[in-house]
Amino acid sequence: TSATTTTTSAAAADQTAATPARRSGQRSMIDVPFTQHQTVRIGLIGLGNRGAGMLSGWAAVPGAVVTAVCDIRADRAKAAADRLVQLGKPRPTEYGGSAAAYKELVRSSDVDLVYIATPWEFHYEQGKAALLGGKHVGVELPIATELNELWDLVDTSERTRKHLWLMENCSYGRNELAMLKMAHEGLFGEITNGHGGYLHDLRELLFSDTYYTDAWRRKWHTRSTASFYAMHGLAPIAAAMDINRGDRFTTLRATATAPRGLADYRERHIPKTHPSWNETYVNGDLVTCLIETAKGRIVRAEHDVSSPRPYSRINSLAGSRGIFEDYVPVGSTGGRVYLEPDHGGHSWRDFAPYRAEYDHWLWKKIGDDAANNGGHGGMDYVLQWRIVQQMRAGLVPDIDVYDSAAWCAPVPLSVQSLSNDGRPVAVPDFTRGGWAELRLGLDSRETDMPPTS
C-alpha cells in the first residue's frame, strides 16, 4: 500500500511544478521582522460575534490602541466605539454604512494593523486591500477560500512587504503549545502522524435568525462540498510538524459523507415558513482530508459542524516514541499521553504533569491576564498580546502568510480532490522552496513586551 501511495503522491506532487515564479519587486517574507511600532494602532473590520468579542482584548493589550472600527452596519461601528469609550479608551473613527466603507479604513493614516472578522466571502478582498493600503493584516479563518486568492495574498504580501496572517487563536491554546514544545524536545520521537479538526455542533446557531448575520455561514453549506474550517485543529499539528519550517504539505485527498445533519435538524426544529426551507444543503457532514508531507507524515484534518456531538478539535500527535491525545476525559487538562521509555503496559497517563512541565512561556507570563481578558479559555488574548508585542518589539511574526496559506489550502483542495473521486491533489508550495529550512515559529523564545512609555 505504501508503495502505491508514494507513487500516486509523487505524481500529484509533480503538479507543484506549476508554482508561479516570483515577479520582480517580490521577495520572500520568511523571517522578515516587523518594523518597530511604539504603539500599535488597530483598525477592526467586521463587528459581529467575533469582531465585537475581540474588541476588549485588543483594548486591554499594553501598547495597543483601537483607532478605527468598521462594519457595514453603521450601528455596530457606533456600538463598538461607545464600548471603547466606556472602557476608558479614546473614541476610534467609525466607518460603516456601506459594503465599501472598509476601503477608507485601510487607507487611513492612523492604522498600523487591520483585523478582519467579516464573513468568509469578504476576507480575500479585504485582506488584499489592507496590504495594498500599507497595513499589516490579521484575518479570521480562512484568509481566502480559492487557490488563486491564496497565491495572490502571498504575492501581495511579498510585494507590499507587509505581513498577513491567519488569526489562528487555537495555535496558542495551552495544550497545543505544550504539545508543540514536547514535539520539538523529541518526546514523541520521530513524528509520523497527527490529527486535528473542527468538530462543533453549530446546527442551532446556523439556523438562528440573529446569530450569523444574514445566515452567511449556513449559506456556505448550500454552495460546495468542502472542508470549510479545519484550521483550528490542523494548524497546531502543522506547527508540531514544522510545516513550512522544515517539512511541507505535499498532497491532499478528501472524503465527504452524505449531507444529512442540517436537513434533519431543520425537519425537526425549524418552522416550515422559515427561509431555510428554500435551501438544499450539499456539504458533507464529515469532510476528512488526509494530507501527506514531504517527510512522509500523514495529517488527518476533519470538519463537521452539522452533526450532534460534543466539541472537539481532536488535537492528537504521534511518533516513534509516543502519542498525545486531547479531548479525552482524563484529568484536568482533558489530555492523555503514552510516552516511551517512561510509560508501558498499554495504558494511558494523564497529560497534566506534562502540560505543567512544558507550559509555553507565553502562558506562564500572561496566562492570568488572558484568563481575565479574553474568550476561548484565554487563547484569544494570548494571540492578541503576542501580535502587539511582536509589532512593538520589531520581531518576526509567529504565523506568516505561508503558514496561513498552507493551513487554508485544504478549503479549495478538498473541493478539487472530491470532484476527482478523492484522488490526491498537489498542495502548492507557497514558500517557493523556502520550506526546507528549520526556523522558529509558535515555539518561540521568551521576549519582554517593550515598555509602554
Ligand SMILES: NC(=O)c1ccc[n+]([C@@H]2O[C@H](COP(=O)([O-])OP(=O)(O)OC[C@H]3O[C@@H](n4cnc5c(N)ncnc54)[C@H](O)[C@@H]3O)[C@@H](O)[C@H]2O)c1
Ligand atoms: N477564531 C475564532 O475562534 C472565531 C470564532 C468565531 C468566528 N470566527 C470567524 O470570524 C468571522 C466572523 O464571524 P462572526 O461569527 O463574527 O460573524 P457575524 O455574522 O457575527 O459578524 C460578521 C460581521 O461582519 C459585518 N460585515 C459584513 N460585510 C461587511 C463588509 N463588507 N464590511 C464591513 N463589515 C461587514 C457584518 O455586518 C457583521 O457584523 C468568520 O470568519 C468566522 O469564521 C472565528
